[in-house]
Amino acid sequence: MEKIKLDEAQLGIVDGMIDWVRVVDNNNTVLYANKKMREDLGEIVGRKCYEVFCVNKNCDYCISKTTIEKGSILKKESKIGDRTFMVISSPLKGNSGRNVCSVEVFRDITKERDLAEKIEEKNKKMSDDIKFARNMQMRMLPPKGMYNGLSIDYLYESSESLSGDFFDVFKIDEENTGIYICDVVGHGVTASLLTVFVRQSLRTISKGNMNLNNIMKELHKTFLSLNLDYDKYFSLFLGVYNKTTRNFSYVNAGHNSEPIIMRKEGKIELLSSKGYPIANIFDNVKYDVNKLSLSVEDRLFLYTDGITEAKNDANRQYSIENLIDIIKKGGNILGNLKASLNEYCEIHKDDYAILMAEII
Numbered sequence: 001m002e003k004i005k006l007d008e009a010q011l012g013i014v015d016g017m018i019d020w021v022r023v024v025d026n027n028n029t030v031l032y033a034n035k036k037m038r039e040d041l042g043e044i045v046g047r048k049c050y051e052v053f054c055v056n057k058n059c060d061y062c063i064s065k066t067t068i069e070k071g072s073i074l075k076k077e078s079k080i081g082d083r084t085f086m087v088i089s090s091p092l093k094g095n096s097g098r099n100v101c102s103v104e105v106f107r108d109i110t111k112e113r114d115l116a117e118k119i120e121e122k123n124k125k126m127s128d129d130i131k132f133a134r135n136m137q138m139r140m141l142p143p144k145g146m147y148n149g150l151s152i153d154y155l156y157e158s159s160e161s162l163s164g165d166f167f168d169v170f171k172i173d174e175e176n177t178g179i180y181i182c183d184v185v186g187h188g189v190t191a192s193l194l195t196v197f198v199r200q201s202l203r204t205i206s207k208g209n210m211n212l213n214n215i216m217k218e219l220h221k222t223f224l225s226l227n228l229d230y231d232k233y234f235s236l237f238l239g240v241y242n243k244t245t246r247n248f249s250y251v252n253a254g255h256n257s258e259p260i261i262m263r264k265e266g267k268i269e270l271l272s273s274k275g276y277p278i279a280n281i282f283d284n285v286k287y288d289v290n291k292l293s294l295s296v297e298d299r300l301f302l303y304t305d306g307i308t309e310a311k312n313d314a315n316r317q318y319s320i321e322n323l324i325d326i327i328k329k330g331g332n333i334l335g336n337l338k339a340s341l342n343e344y345c346e347i348h349k350d351d352y353a354i355l356m357a358e359i360i
Helices: 008-015 035-041 063-070 110-140 188-205 212-224 319-329 332-346
Strands: 020-025 030-032 074-080 083-093 099-108 144-148 152-155 165-171 176-184 236-240 247-255 260-262 268-270 291-292 299-303 352-359
Touching: 020 035, 020 165, 030 035, 030 099, 063 074, 063 099, 063 236, 083 110, 099 188, 110 165, 110 188, 152 165, 152 332, 165 188, 165 352, 176 188, 176 299, 188 212, 188 236, 212 236, 212 247, 260 319, 319 332, 332 352
Parallel strands: none
Antiparallel strands: 020 030, 020 099, 074 083, 083 099, 144 152, 152 352, 165 176, 176 236, 236 247, 247 291, 260 268, 260 299, 299 352
């Protein structure tokens, strides 16, 4: 065994460290241990490195041996009793310049590891909760199919696990069906909770109520009672369809994506209407109620700006013109739109939703 000379000045520094430090040769024999390690484990110089920890054989992965053979600095996490250490092994050269020993530093990371495990456990619980909330949000979407003379289909994608975009179709009475789309500011848990608020509030307020302005005033009043911060708000387009008259009445509460009507002969119309979003900065709200007549095979498209404002690699928006082109082509409109959007931008940074209602 080639002899080595340990620097006394360096040993003095090492002896003052709170980490364990030892020098191990190629035969797994401890040649040196600093003061802290000797105080905690007793006299270990001359013993095998693994015997110090009451183990009768070398580790399955001995970083010291590899360090001496390859001259590389290695580290591993090691459990010693009820404590967890990060062990860092560095080569120590002899008089000939060859690697003859390994200097091992044991840093106690028990608290950090325990904390990491607790964080991981909480993150898993949070992830499970978000998955549950996501599942609930998806279940609250209206089933695709028939509603009082309307055939409903849609696309719904979220940029995160939970979405701030939402829509609903619900029965007001035997003649009338409510239909809306909303866009809550932001994403994630907060936005998704507000979509639940909108859904439950509108279904309750609209029951037997045909006055759209009164419905919106009551929705705004209910929102104010939540006493949320000023940065929490949402836009909404709400309509009511009468299956007997085929009249469609609607209001717009700050929803900047103009709904599209495609008449059965292919003509496109935009439902332009303005109004304030539902927010705490307004004490009172009043909306213009608009009305139009629909015919069998006409199609209504309600959508959020996550579609028209989706950007490609050149930072250009998808635009309402591209959306209208897809609608005009007919066929599987929603399937074609999804394929077009995915081709236009691979990563969607915003939620998007589109609801298609065909008059039958």
